[in-house]
Amino acid sequence: MSAERVHRTTHDVTVAAPAGVVYGLISDAVQWPLYFPPNVHVEQLEFDGERERLRMWATANGEVKSWTSRRVLDAVARRVEFRQELPARPVRSMGGTWIVEPLGADRCKLTLLHDFTVDGDDPGAVAWVERATDTNSTAELANIKALAERWANLDELVLTFEDSVRVNGPAELVYDFLHRVADWPELVPHVSRLDVVEEEPGVQVMSMDTLTADGSSHTTESVRVCFPDAGRIVYKQTATPLLMSAHTGEWTVEQDETGATVVSRHSVVLREENIERVLGEGATVAAARRYVREALGRNSTATMNLAKSHAENAVTVL
Known part of the structure; x- marks a missing residue:
């Protein structure tokens, strides 16, 4: 040797x-x-x-x-x-x-x-x-x-939040919807394009075009790591919109006796130097926090509601 x-x-x-x-x-x-x-x-x-x-x-x-x-x-x-x-x-x-x-x-x-x-x-x-x-x-x-x-104001620039949706259906069907991102352009209205490569099982590298509330589009690139046995998908955006210098997230699906709960968590570091460029002259960090919270929360909640519909409509009620 x-x-x-x-x-x-x-x-x-x-x-x-x-x-x-x-x-x-x-x-x-x-x-x-x-x-x-x-x-x-x-x-x-x-x-x-x-x-x-x-x-x-x-x-x-x-x-x-x-x-x-x-x-x-x-x-x-x-x-x-x-x-x-x-x-x-x-x-x-x-x-x-x-x-x-x-x-x-x-x-x-x-x-x-x-x-x-x-x-x-x-x-x-x-x-x-x-x-x-x-x-x-x-x-x-x-x-x-x-x-x-920037440690003195780092707490203002870091934002973490979550949203959840209750599902009257099996957790595995919710997870299936979240995992099959290649199908999202046909299933998720705010996703106009998505390319995904999965060379290693459970590791998805994707590029996605997302429509915003005002009709504009932005492109993000992400890596997702999937844990099907735990009902978790974690991700990191490797190319972010102008307002964010970093964005990580997690989908979790938890089964209980009466159904499932799906949770979307986001953590963001705001790009302070771009706040006025994106939101207009005089825009503050507080305004940027509200904008990001609403935009990300709206899109992820819409996706969770689509996953809810997928799981509930696939269940035959006798």
Whole structure:
């Protein structure tokens, strides 16, 4: 068996924000899909306050990859060490460290270290991983910097909400409707076009044109991860409308004794610099929050009501 060479990369950025704020962003991995462009979804499998185990989905060089990682969090030293348990090919091993170093009360340096090997140390595979690591690390650090430097009003820019619909029918039929996105242009009035690719079962990469209330159309691109046994579909928009810098969501369908409840959850980071461009001169963050809440809630509730009709009309009542 040949010994693979260990390759190492270093990326860093200076952030005009307190070290504690930056550490808070990197330590909360479940929120990464909302904060970091490459991350699609993170499931926290285990956590004891210091050590955690995560299942992660992210884009790498245009492909969706998934792996399981273990992390050790040190809040005092402001360090997070990580090691992938089950790396995605062509990676054989991957690990690294996040390090936050204070440079004063309101400035710090964030460093991201990686070490990795690939099967057989294939030069093409090494180049692929280096390119993906560089692209993702650069995007992650830039986003952390942008978010941390707005930390004083970040709560105003982050919006999370949910809507629900009660269904007098089986949960599996509701889930079926939500899962079959390729059929949505024929079934969902506000969807005018949708292209979807599912190269790996349960991972859908889609592009969709959506009609707004004023009749205009906007295009979004998303990655969806489907959990049929749990009645869940989570997604991340990888290309968002002008008003949002990030948008993640989740559909859940829960069965009970008398029917099912379908819930749509959304989390959004508003793009503050585009608020007046989209909503007009003088528009505020509060107005943008209301606009996004109403627009996303209206479309997702309409979709849930169509799923409700699909489930209820498919049931024969004797």
